[in-house]
Amino acid sequence: MTISLNHTIVPAADNEAAARFFAGVMGLECTGPHPHAAHFVPVKVNAGLTLDFMTVPDARGHHLAFDVDPATFDAVLARLDERNTPYGDHPASPDNGRVDTGHPLGDRGLYFADATGNLYEVISTE
DSSP states (O other): OOOOOOEEEEEESSHHHHHHHHHHHHTOOBOOSOSSOTTEEEEEEETTEEEEEEEOTTOOOOEEEEEEOHHHHHHHHHHHHHTTOOOBSBTTBTTSSOOBSSOTTSSEEEEEEOTTOOEEEEEEOO
């Protein structure tokens, strides 16, 4: 039996702003509200996974971790720097400006957060 995650809902104080922020940092496309379910703003991460950002009252952040190749990691880091978006090497300090070069799940890792408090983790194995 094969199980794969198709989509997950990401809570946000402002679904469109959160989706555009995430897509911009990760180098993905944000096409705006879903044409048949406008309360979702989807971001297609890959062929099998979509994040559906949804505005909710009292939104509390989730932790979402992504494995990426080294070139994508470098591109994410460059976009974070270009946007002056804080990042860090530990989930407790996602704003210390450091990259974890001994990440337990890969060679490099970093964390960054959005305005809602969703904590994104990016992991790369060289």
